[in-house]
Amino acid sequence: MAIADCFLILLMAICVYTDIKSKKIYNVVLFPAATIGLVSNFLSGGATGGITGIKGMMLGMALLLVPFILGGMGAGDVKLLGVVGAFKGPGFVWTAFLFTAIVGGVISVIVMVKTGEFPVRFRAAILTLFSAFGIIPQVDLLDSIYEGSVQTFPYAVAIAAGTALAYVVR
Secondary structure (H helix, E strand, O other): OOHHHHHHHHHHHHHHHHHHHHOOOOHHHHHHHHHHHHHHHHHHHHHHHHHHHHHHHHHHHHHHHHHHHOOOOOHHHHHHHHHHHHHHOHHHHHHHHHHHHHHHHHHHHHHHHHHOOHHHHHHHHHHHHHHHOOOOOOOOOHHHHOOOOOOOOOOHHHHHHHHHHHHHHO
């Protein structure tokens, strides 16, 4: 295993810890890590390696930009997936993103079941889907769903698990 991979694994552990403990992923950790990822790609692959790192970083952040804009996750989560891309490139970060989405979905269902929100949210998702396809009249369920407290979880856990699964698959 390369030193860069060891560093990325350590970074994931730190970010999972801080996200669980304080619900934050700190820039003081992410920015140097992104720099190290980009520089290591440049040193190992020249200009092509550097460009691969930049493409990976941009793709990683772009993949989580819409959920961030919609309020589904924090900026630290977006930057963390960008750092994964800076280290590993666009192909790897795409795979990590797909696994992250699956793990995040599973964790979300577990949280909803545990808090008793699953039936209400499942019904809202089905009605919204039917509404989007014109099967039933347009419905706006957002106000009724989000009246209570919304349960969240530290998404760095899903990103770390998705990244680990991407390592296993690749």
